[in-house]
Amino acid sequence: MKAFLDNVISLIYPERCLFCREVIPDQAGRPLCTACEKEFTPVGYLCPYCDFRLSPNACCICRPLQPSLHSLYALAIFERQWRHLLHNYKYYGRRSIGRPLGRWLGYELGALQVSLPDLVVPVPLHRDREKERGFNQSALIARHLAQTLAVEYYPLLFKHKKTLSQTALSRSDRQENIHEAFSLAGTVKKGLTVLLVDDIYTTGSTLREAAEVLHSHGALVHGAVVAYNPLIKN
Ligand SMILES: [Zn+2]
Ligand SMILES: [Zn+2]
Incomplete structure (x- = not known):
């Protein structure tokens, strides 16, 4: 019956x-036609501290001894059609975009054959923002990503601080704005590996701040994002 309905x-x-x-x-796999697929190359792994491109499982020379964010994977550069796509997804309620994006991210990570996390966790929105938007764009991506990798999905973080939109802020203002914005919404077993998911990565303040909460409770945190925006760096 389900196959028929599908x-x-x-x-x-x-x-x-x-x-x-x-x-x-x-x-x-990739939700692209043959022509668009030819034009696409994933960004891959970046150092979450200096944005240097890395191969899977590699560490950057700049990495702190106890990094809160262990690795960062990005699907695409935030440019051209990606801006349009993610804008429609977030601000025009096109939530159907979440499924192909999550599956795509899962497909690319699965193809790299890196070790799978214990849990896929989305970067949370403040409940007022989520109410206003109708959904959390990162949670929807994370759910489908988890399903694709056959890993458990769990919203382990809570955003208790109401912050300004990071978009118009400088790097240092972003850090200040998001500082201590997240708290734990569950328990973390020591050594738990987490894949923390967000839609866009710009200066990394949000992802690192969210990762810090999980890391300080004993988790090993990897990050995965749909788009990497290299433009704002100061
Ligand atoms: Zn196409
Ligand atoms: Zn680095």
Whole structure:
């Protein structure tokens, strides 16, 4: 029955290329048509402290001895059609974009054959912001990512501080704005490995601050984001 319903749904709402909207077969991989896929190369791993590009499992020379964020994976550079896509997703309630993005991120990480985390955790929104937006964009991505990797999803963090939007702030103001904004919403077993998920990574203040809470309770935290925005660096 479920297979039948899935077939009916895919006839009414066929899977489409995220960028040019061409109908594509429903698959767990990249949600792109053949032409758009040719244009796409994932960003991969970056140092969460200096943005230097790294190969999987590599450490950067600048890394602190006890990094709160152990690694960072980004799918794409935040440019051109990505700006449009993520803007529509976040601010125009196009929540259907969350599923292909989460599955895509999961597909790329799965293909790298790096060790899987125990838990996939989204960067939370303050409840007022989530109410206003109708959903947490990172949570939706994280859910589908977890499903793709067959790893447990759990919203282990809570955002208790109401912050300003980071978009218009400088690097130091971003840090100040997000400082001590998150708290734990569950228990962390020592040595737990967590994949912390967000939509966009700019200066990394948010992801590092969220990672710090998990790290200070004994977790090993990796980060995964859809888009890396290299433009604001001071
Ligand atoms: Zn396309
Ligand atoms: Zn570095």
